[in-house]
Amino acid sequence: MSHQPVKFYQTGTFTVGNRLLAPEERSVQASAKRFNSINSGHRACQGCGEALGARYAIDAAMEASHGQLVCANATGCLEVFSTPYPETSWQLPWIHSLFGNAAAVATGIAAAMKVKSIKAGKGPVPATRVVAQGGDGGTTDIGFGCLSGMFERNDDVLYICYDNGGYMNTGVQRSSATPPAARTATTMAVGPEPGNVFGQGKFVPAIAVAHEIPYVATATVADLRDLEAKVKKAMTIRGARYIHILVPCPLGWGAASHETIKLARLAKETGVFPVFEAEHGEITGSLKIRRKLPVEEYLRPQKRYAHLFGKQPRVEVIARLQALADRNVKKYGLLDGGTL
Amino acid sequence: MDKPFAITLDPGSSLANRTGSWRTYKPVYLDRLPPCNAACPAGENIQGWLYHAESGDYEAAWRALTENNPLPAIMGRVCYHPCEGACNRQHIDAAVGINSVERFLGDEAIKRGWAFPKPEKKSGKRVLVVGAGPSGLSAAYHLARLGHEVEIHEAGPYAGGMMRFGIPQYRLPRDVLNAEVKRILDLGVVLRLDTKVANIRESMQVGKFDAAFLAVGAHIGKRAFIPAGDATKIVDAVSVLRSMEGEEKPMLGRRVVVYGGGNTAIDVARTAKRLGATEAIIVYRRTREKMPAHDFEVEEALQEGVMVKWLSTIKQAGEGEITIEKMALDDKGFPQPTGEFETLAADSVVLALGQDVDLSLLDGVPGLEIKDGTVQVGPNMMTGHAGIFAGGDMVPSERTVTVAVGHGKKAARHIDAWLAGGAYAPAPKHELAGFEKLNPWYYSEAPHTLRPTLDIIRRQSTFEEVQGGLDEGNALFEARRCLSCGNCFECDNCYGVCPDNAVIKLGPGKRFEFNYDYCKGCGVCAAECPCGAIKMVAEDI
Numbered sequence: 064m065s066h067q068p069v070k071f072y073q074t075g076t077f078t079v080g081n082r083l084l085a086p087e088e089r090s091v092q093a094s095a096k097r098f099n100s101i102n103s104g105h106r107a108c109q110g111c112g113e114a115l116g117a118r119y120a121i122d123a124a125m126e127a128s129h130g131q132l133v134c135a136n137a138t139g140c141l142e143v144f145s146t147p148y149p150e151t152s153w154q155l156p157w158i159h160s161l162f163g164n165a166a167a168v169a170t171g172i173a174a175a176m177k178v179k180s181i182k183a184g185k186g187p188v189p190a191t192r193v194v195a196q197g198g199d200g201g202t203t204d205i206g207f208g209c210l211s212g213m214f215e216r217n218d219d220v221l222y223i224c225y226d227n228g229g230y231m232n233t234g235v236q237r238s239s240a241t242p243p244a245a246r247t248a249t250t251m252a253v254g255p256e257p258g259n260v261f262g263q264g265k266f267v268p269a270i271a272v273a274h275e276i277p278y279v280a281t282a283t284v285a286d287l288r289d290l291e292a293k294v295k296k297a298m299t300i301r302g303a304r305y306i307h308i309l310v311p312c313p314l315g316w317g318a319a320s321h322e323t324i325k326l327a328r329l330a331k332e333t334g335v336f337p338v339f340e341a342e343h344g345e346i347t348g349s350l351k352i353r354r355k356l357p358v359e360e361y362l363r364p365q366k367r368y369a370h371l372f373g374k375q376p377r378v379e380v381i382a383r384l385q386a387l388a389d390r391n392v393k394k395y396g397l398l399d400g401g402t403l
Numbered sequence: 404m405d406k407p408f409a410i411t412l413d414p415g416s417s418l419a420n421r422t423g424s425w426r427t428y429k430p431v432y433l434d435r436l437p438p439c440n441a442a443c444p445a446g447e448n449i450q451g452w453l454y455h456a457e458s459g460d461y462e463a464a465w466r467a468l469t470e471n472n473p474l475p476a477i478m479g480r481v482c483y484h485p486c487e488g489a490c491n492r493q494h495i496d497a498a499v500g501i502n503s504v505e506r507f508l509g510d511e512a513i514k515r516g517w518a519f520p521k522p523e524k525k526s527g528k529r530v531l532v533v534g535a536g537p538s539g540l541s542a543a544y545h546l547a548r549l550g551h552e553v554e555i556h557e558a559g560p561y562a563g564g565m566m567r568f569g570i571p572q573y574r575l576p577r578d579v580l581n582a583e584v585k586r587i588l589d590l591g592v593v594l595r596l597d598t599k600v601a602n603i604r605e606s607m608q609v610g611k612f613d614a615a616f617l618a619v620g621a622h623i624g625k626r627a628f629i630p631a632g633d634a635t636k637i638v639d640a641v642s643v644l645r646s647m648e649g650e651e652k653p654m655l656g657r658r659v660v661v662y663g664g665g666n667t668a669i670d671v672a673r674t675a676k677r678l679g680a681t682e683a684i685i686v687y688r689r690t691r692e693k694m695p696a697h698d699f700e701v702e703e704a705l706q707e708g709v710m711v712k713w714l715s716t717i718k719q720a721g722e723g724e725i726t727i728e729k730m731a732l733d734d735k736g737f738p739q740p741t742g743e744f745e746t747l748a749a750d751s752v753v754l755a756l757g758q759d760v761d762l763s764l765l766d767g768v769p770g771l772e773i774k775d776g777t778v779q780v781g782p783n784m785m786t787g788h789a790g791i792f793a794g795g796d797m798v799p800s801e802r803t804v805t806v807a808v809g810h811g812k813k814a815a816r817h818i819d820a821w822l823a824g825g826a827y828a829p830a831p832k833h834e835l836a837g838f839e840k841l842n843p844w845y846y847s848e849a850p851h852t853l854r855p856t857l858d859i860i861r862r863q864s865t866f867e868e869v870q871g872g873l874d875e876g877n878a879l880f881e882a883r884r885c886l887s888c889g890n891c892f893e894c895d896n897c898y899g900v901c902p903d904n905a906v907i908k909l910g911p912g913k914r915f916e917f918n919y920d921y922c923k924g925c926g927v928c929a930a931e932c933p934c935g936a937i938k939m940v941a942e943d944i
């Protein structure tokens with residue numbers, strides 16, 4: 064468990080804040096003085112999970128680094144909706160380069176900060192911290208080489224991937240993080256095995272763990288306390304760190320804009336998306352499922368899975384997705400009394 | 404400004420981009436009506452006073468509570484709490500123990516000597532209240548706080564009505580009753596005991612009253628014809644319970660049969676047990692499910708050794724024994740005689756068959772409508788005779804303390820308006836905060852707190868209070884189980900979950916505001932509000 068849950072104050076630590084909680088028990092997001100790292104006026108769709116996840120994460124990182132933070136951003140929705148020239152929503156030093164090189168750009172910034180610190184006589188550990196961020200396409204596909212290099216060299220960068228399961232910015236194409244059976248513009252719901260095929264793609268958090276870097280975690284926009292605790296923890300560590308956040312995309316997933324958080328919650332509660340932490344190659348804990356639900360609950364509200372729920376429901380496909388979720392439950396000990 | 408190569412515009416903030424124009428629906432904050440409040444016969448703002456109790460401000464909670472009901476320590480003991488039956492928390496684990504928190508607040512107020520604020524201005528009007536039962540006391544309290552001069556005329560030697568002469572001490576200790584009555588009298592209400600009103604119009608004239616509120620209750624025990632020998636002792640339950648307040652305790656003998664199936668039957672049987680009866684048997688003509696008494700009271704009586712003969716009627720009462728006939732329910736659920744008889748040993752038979760109203764004080768008053776032995780009143784609690792209002796057990800009602808208190812409050816507000824030559828218009832009711840309006844994910848698991856119960860030996864022989872109260876620790880816990888249905892409790896969720904930072908946090912106690920310049924109308928805040936205090940409404944476009 065990433066944070067110490069407050070057991071009982073009406074809503075405990077499930078809600079963002081609560082008037083009955085001591086100030087130190089409230090989240091960064093509950094503060095009237097939070098940084099609002101991505102300001103209002105950005106052009107993300109209504110109910111964008113990525114805009115929300117990025118504010119949650121970067122605000123927590125800003126708080127942890129006392130505002131001494133530089134951010135490198137890969138191409139993708141997050142960059143496009145936040146900085147149409149000449150406007151910017153970012154309220155921190157922010158740099159954009161290319162679709163595939165955010166990790167490398169961040170490595171360069173970290174190196175520069177180190178040199179500056181040494182030159183200023185403050186030693187080789189700079190006060191200014193570096194975050195890189197990108198979508199799942201920019202991270203798990205085109206940016207993967209740069210990312211793996213950053214891990215392998217243990218560069219002092221926190222890399223955050225916002226996983227919405229596809230290339231949303233260019234019109235919802237498949238990425239290697241698109242889940243099986245999901246419909247995208249390039250994996251259409253046609254033919255005998257409609258939607259994205261089973262048995263392909265990759266789960267980069269597991270690959271990051273395999274790099275044995277100091278810290279790896281997954282999170283969703285439905286568990287703010289968990290997410291903030293993970294970002295803050297990552298900021299206490301030097302070296303390569305990776306956080307992978309599930310951010311529902313109303314447009315790409317074919318869901319109502321008000322269901323963003325609900326879908327993230329369902330992804331976790333069904334076991335579809337495992338929420339866990341790892342240090343130096345070892346899994347150290349997972350966020351438990353509170354009330355286990357069947358995968359249908361998660362799939363049904365999303366039009367990208369509509370083909371599974373036609374006149375003749377595709378029970379065998381749903382069963383395969385259920386099996387994947389059950390595997391996560393076992394592998395990451397998502398239920399009480401699990402293996403962890 | 405000198406710009407770098409290929410740059411022609413100054414850097415700007417996205418705040419220039421008013422994304423509010425994208426919106427087709429907009430979120431609005433609202434207060435919905437919590438189901439507990441909707442169910443309270445006394446019109447208490449339960450969610451409202453629990454809100455203060457949750458933060459440990461018990462005095463503010465008590466003050467909010469007593470805006471509507473001056474008798475919380477009594478309520479916390481005798482109210483049948485329909486609020487808990489409606490409470491949304493029952494769909495999560497178990498209803499909030501509203502009644503036990505109310506009792507805690509009531510007891511706390513007595514302990515700490517909290518008093519009601521004196522009215523700021525005097526109206527110069529005089530109102531006569533007839534009867535010092537809960538309805539009369541409630542009306543007197545509200546009228547006094549509205550600045551009227553109030554006199555209560557009470558036939559009996561003490562105030563309280565059925566709360567003193569009906570409800571036994573083991574459920575309502577008399578020091579609690581006395582303390583809550585006294586606090587009302589401290590407002591300047593005049594109480595005249597042993598003052599039976601024989602003719603209402605005369606009493607009003609003599610005392611120069613501008614209006615009257617009648618709350619004489621229903622005190623005449625209903626009779627049933629039972630062929631009986633001279634030796635059999637047949638008494639009625641109300642008289643038995645009434646005599647419990649006097650010097651001489653009733654003599655019922657060792658084997659007592661109680662006839663009836665309401666709460667009064669239960670109370671009188673439990674009282675008989677405590678007076679030393681070896682057998683206290685209730686004879687009731689229908690089944691337990693059909694019994695009008697509340698199940699928890701039946702349960703408590705059974706625990707204490709009271710026995711019940713279901714599906715039975717008394718046919719005859721003889722010397723030291725009675726004959727009962729077995730009944731069977733027909734297809735419509737009505738009990739029918741079977742011709743099967745049984746005899747039971749009995750030293751006395753107590754009839755608990757309900758009560759009628761003594762309406763003699765209204766003789767000769769024109770304009771009244773009397774139906775089924777009760778006085779008819781309009782929605783403003785006024786009888787057919789201008790200036791004479793009535794409430795409680797003497798008007799058609801469920802006949803509970805809480806309903807009586809509610810009538811007293813309602814009548815007081817209408818009397819106040821009537822005296823000023825106007826009409827009282829209650830504020831429009833908010834829409835109901837049903838369970839489907841909530842997002843229950845956010846509430847922590849928290850099981851219901853149980854109240855302590857007196858041990859069984861002491862319950863069979865003494866009149867000590869059976870049910871205990873909560874202490875500060877568990878009262879606070881219980882209050883915090885409240886979901887705050889339909890009313891913002893400042894959990895910061897809307898403020899946190901907006902992807903567009905379009906919620907403004909106004910600070911403690913001030914709630915939140917939407918920034919419609921940037922709100923895109925996604926509806927995440929409304930979907931994730933735990934208590935259903937945000938609604939999406941269509942924009943006119």
Ligand SMILES: Cc1cc2nc3c(=O)[nH]c(=O)nc-3n(C[C@H](O)[C@H](O)[C@H](O)COP(=O)(O)OP(=O)(O)OC[C@H]3O[C@@H](n4cnc5c(N)ncnc54)[C@H](O)[C@@H]3O)c2cc1C
Pocket residue numbers: 481482483533534535536537538539556557558559562563564565566569570571598599600601618619620621622641644666667670761764794795796797801802803804805807
């Ligand atoms: C045994 C018993 C147990 C009960 N238990 C419960 C319970 O647990 N919970 C609950 O909610 N309800 C209970 N009730 C019902 C409840 O007590 C009544 O509904 C409630 O007291 C009615 O209030 P009231 O003010 O209308 O009348 P009452 O309480 O009956 O008060 C009327 C008062 O008017 C006085 N009076 C009558 N005529 C005159 C006159 N002409 N002039 C002057 N004064 C007069 C009477 O002396 C009396 O004091 C119980 C009733 C009984 C009989």
Ligand SMILES: Cc1ncc(C[n+]2csc(CCOP(=O)(O)OP(=O)(O)O)c2C)c(N)n1
Pocket residue numbers: 113138139140141161162163197198199200201202227229230231232233238
């Ligand atoms: C080298 C290169 N190829 C293609 C593109 C076009 N492009 C811009 S964003 C994007 C997809 C981004 O997907 P992802 O990284 O998952 O981010 P999302 O928009 O889904 O948040 C693509 C293909 C590009 N900018 N650069």
Ligand code: SF4
Pocket residue numbers: 437438439440449450453489490491492499501884885886887888
């Ligand atoms: S949870 Fe609270 S507000 Fe809701 S019905 Fe129960 S007591 Fe009333």
Ligand SMILES: [Mg+2]
Pocket residue numbers: 198199200225226227228229230231
């Ligand atoms: Mg993506």
